[in-house]
Amino acid sequence: MISNSGKRIKTLELWAAKIRRNVVDICMQRGGYAGQGVALADVGACIFFDEMRSDGDGWYHDRFINSNGHDTIINFAAMVEMGIYSMEALRTMGADGSTIDQSPIEGARGFEITSGSLGTGVSQAAGIALGERMKGSDKRIICLLSDGELHEGSVWEAFMFAAHYRLSNFVVIIDNNDLGATGKTSDVMAVEPVRKKMEAFGFKARQINGNSIPEILESFEEARSTKDQPYAMIADTKIFTGIKVYQDAIPFAHFVGANGRWATGFLKWEPGWNEIIGTIERLENELAALDSSVSPISCFQEKIPIEDSESKTFGDYIFESTGFDNQSTILSG
Amino acid sequence: MISNSGKRIKTLELWAAKIRRNVVDICMQRGGYAGQGVALADVGACIFFDEMRSDGDGWYHDRFINSNGHDTIINFAAMVEMGIYSMEALRTMGADGSTIDQSPIEGARGFEITSGSLGTGVSQAAGIALGERMKGSDKRIICLLSDGELHEGSVWEAFMFAAHYRLSNFVVIIDNNDLGATGKTSDVMAVEPVRKKMEAFGFKARQINGNSIPEILESFEEARSTKDQPYAMIADTKIFTGIKVYQDAIPFAHFVGANGRWATGFLKWEPGWNEIIGTIERLENELAALDSSVSPISCFQEKIPIEDSESKTFGDYIFESTGFDNQSTILSG
Amino acid sequence: MLLELQHRKMVPAAFDDISFDLCNRRKNVIMMSADLAHYCDLYKVTKDLPNQYVEVGMAEQNQVGVAAGLAKAGFIPVTSTFGSYASRRCFDQMLICMGTSKNTGICLAFTPGISSPAPIHHQGTEDLGMLRAIPHATVIDPMDVTDFDQALDIACDTPGLVYMRGHRGTTPKWLDPASFKFELGKTYPLRTGRYIGVISCGHASQWAVEASDILTDQGVDHSLLHVPTIKPVNEQEIIDYCFAHDEIVTIENHQISTGLGGLVCEITSKVGRAPRITRIGVPDSWAPGGSIGHIRKHFTLDPDGLAKRIAGVKA
Amino acid sequence: MLLELQHRKMVPAAFDDISFDLCNRRKNVIMMSADLAHYCDLYKVTKDLPNQYVEVGMAEQNQVGVAAGLAKAGFIPVTSTFGSYASRRCFDQMLICMGTSKNTGICLAFTPGISSPAPIHHQGTEDLGMLRAIPHATVIDPMDVTDFDQALDIACDTPGLVYMRGHRGTTPKWLDPASFKFELGKTYPLRTGRYIGVISCGHASQWAVEASDILTDQGVDHSLLHVPTIKPVNEQEIIDYCFAHDEIVTIENHQISTGLGGLVCEITSKVGRAPRITRIGVPDSWAPGGSIGHIRKHFTLDPDGLAKRIAGVKA
């Protein structure tokens, strides 16, 4: 792992900027969860390009479960940089016949669970964490969930379980963006004080600025050194952080529609696009000025070739091998 | 309400002893949740014979929802003293054809919800609390639940909701008996620290000895004076508290079977029966020695005549009036 | 009953008006949502009738439980969320808290079946079967604004659990409010004919009408029966209808097992020697995401494809 | 296939041995419970194989989610709880976390249908219909220790969600392990005859055998078909069986809608002009509590009552 230097942080800022760019690129096509994706870019960069260890074979040793389906736009945006998906493919997200789901189904490239029915990912991630420990593996399991998912009782079942089993290989990151589908979480159904809740549920917890890469890295470090307890990183974010013109334009938007339509107005995509391109250029220049002998990301130094940028669609990759053809008239039900 | 005198407490101790006796009587017939019922007698006595206000018409102004189905044995045992059920009827509990369910179905006399599918009562109680407030009523809603029900995520949804809506007319009592169906709650799935959890979820909370009537009364008083928040009384209990010979005999038993069979042995009913009868006699004597000019229980001074000790059975009282006969061949589905 | 083609229209955000009107007429109705109010077209009630609106956040189990509690405090609660969550996420609560109660409790399931653009997790294609297995429950799948509106009003006077699929977004108004009167359990012939009898409910009744327009042009002898109430249903009407045709086709926005098709098979099998029944819907597989047009096409549920399949049973 | 009367026996706490044996043979199997291990006869695994046992407390949703996670870590999880909670309390999790996965995830539903002594809240009489509507799911309702044991083993090699009803307590061993070989989808003729064809699954196959013993004595011409796999089922076998009889009776420990009876009606209706089908089970009503004998009697599912009803279809 790269030392906690200015270079490490600057590198992650660059990855985050690229994630933001890719998120905007995807959403410009036919709408998407732009505000969340942009705001989660720093967390995403730290997960994909710093915290998770390589398996030496083009993927990770550690496991990342993004419980909130639509927040997986950051997974897609990061995987573009890793060469797992092409931007071309991702630009079809939401189009009829596209193989790219806004909330991916288990088995889609880079995704381990079917997301989209919110609140169901945390239990699965906790189960993976327990399973890995039972196998004697040192894999760490990171689960990102949204503040809206805290409304779902099942996540509290999972938290209680993780604490009871002392899953110290388990980190949950809560995207505390005070945003639900229909308004501010604090209005819709308040979840604060989240840190107190997590602590009472047996987690070591820290509430951080989810857009401060140093704070995220520090929190991950604390997570790794936490014994006998699962860990909760409560990442306070605000939608569109990192692209100022969008943030100024949109105080609240769950989904930004095609052509920039959102709940109460229209967003012009271009200014934000230009802003993030500018940010990337600036960061690249700043990085070049630093000592560049250290490869920026140990895990993904070189892009992995895109073998099959079209991930299979549901129904194709599900149950190819059951032996039963459920469509036939002979075996069905 | 009777002042917080020695007499008040002694009276409630007597009611509690009678609840214990009735619980044992029921369970002696063909088994039952004796340990929980005996231990909850003090809480039950305070709810039924002190805290809840009369509606002046043989029932209560306030509303009590017992979320845990089998813990309703205390409701039955209390209602015998109020003349709502006869012991004769209750002794059929669990018998084929009995109209007395171990976990009552909505509409059974004295019960407002269908219990038994654990964790579903708290949301309903919270809904009632909100509804009563919307109507401008000053009714208070008390909901008793078990520590096992804290495993169910849905109760945390309900807690979050109650706090968000600032339901100060809502009191939950958690029977914190460290007992689940298969072992100690702390082994099966630990729930502590319960008080911290409830506070983090927005409740004013107090952890008390659930077998101390003064502590229960004090806690209810605190609940009534709590503004803008729901209230949680965390009642630490231990099964069979109040009947020493049983408690010495059984450290753990979810259900005591017919003939006193429990998980790892047999219980002799008689010694405990004799003990509780002795307790009742002692308390009656002690009460008689006190000034008896104050009627012990304002709400139920005289027993209400048992009109129909057989409550209707499910299916009878459900949907008599839908207009559709679902059994007919004409209208069904 | 069906409006003439030129009078059929599309109504935007119909439920916004339906719910607002309902709440104005019945002051004991409480509209609820699990953080999807705007996505189910609930705006006016939330803004202008805040005393008749209860938001619970994304907690579907609690929504149903709180609703049952509100019912026990004298209100008529109407929960709302997407069909996938309305059915799968809180089924025990529906059965226990509402299904065993005499109090009216209404659960609305929006974007039902395959009518959500997001696959699997947002699509609920098992709900009609789940719900009709609950004793005494009422299950309604309206086809358009007209019967949705009327059925919701009647639901408010129906004891116990009422599960109803909703319509969101721009929704057809194809049934004539002047001549269509919703009654629980009643079935509605929309077109008459003799050879192929087409039975449908919900969105699929729209699809059936579209296909029927084509079949009528082609002179294919068929009739249409709209069955908005899945439970309780007038069995004799279904039996009479089925035995009056040579072939029966059922169409539903649902898996072809356990739902409307299953219901019709169960009812006719009671008599025996019934005509063949071809069940059309989601054929035991996951639906894709995308526009409803795309998804329908995927399953050959588009007007042309459907017309061909219906005509094809005559072979 | 059926053991002779004198060899039929009752096996106490069969699942304790079945689970212990399974875990010893397959070290990647994890038995799970939601605070009901002992009430589902899980003792030995919990005590002697703690590394193959995961307790989650009374949290059925989390049980299924954690199970799906264990599967993603390479294990074969087997969840257990009562049928009412196994189906109604965590249906979305089953469908989403297990139903869309290629990993094997097995959910066991004990005291299924009306076989719980506590009414409504502890009885799950809708599960077979719910589960068979999930694309690609496997749904099994074994009749005794023999097919339960064999089916569970095969479930461990079946990808995706496998929902199976369990047997707890003292359970019959009526199928001969020497001649009975469980195969997914296969149907098993237990008695041959021509006039009345009786199709059953699960506990109801025991009931059917009991009634059949009486009918055989009475010389009533009938046959028995045991259908342990509700999904996927060999439809041709069902069709051949039904059309070879004059009357069909289905018996199930389930609501008479959406389950086995519904399945048989759907399959035969595909062909058309099938014999009458009389569906026996829980007739769209709540069951009482009490002993299973009492509950069966309530619904005329006791041996004598059932025999009369079966014979009665000949009228």
Ligand SMILES: Cc1ncc(C[n+]2csc(CCOP(=O)(O)OP(=O)(O)O)c2C)c(N)n1
């Ligand atoms: C179980 C479930 N209920 C409801 C929904 C519909 N829904 C999608 S996103 C959302 C809430 C969004 O808020 P949050 O979860 O905090 O995500 P954010 O947009 O902030 O990333 C809801 C209610 C869902 N997907 N799953």
Ligand SMILES: Cc1ncc(C[n+]2csc(CCOP(=O)(O)OP(=O)(O)O)c2C)c(N)n1
């Ligand atoms: C939803 C649900 N899951 C499982 C059960 C089975 N069950 C009955 S009691 C119980 C746990 C008992 O512990 P607790 O709830 O603390 O009650 P106590 O016996 O201590 O009063 C369980 C798991 C149930 N009744 N409902």
Ligand SMILES: [Mg+2]
């Ligand atoms: Mg949010």
Ligand SMILES: [Mg+2]
């Ligand atoms: Mg307990």
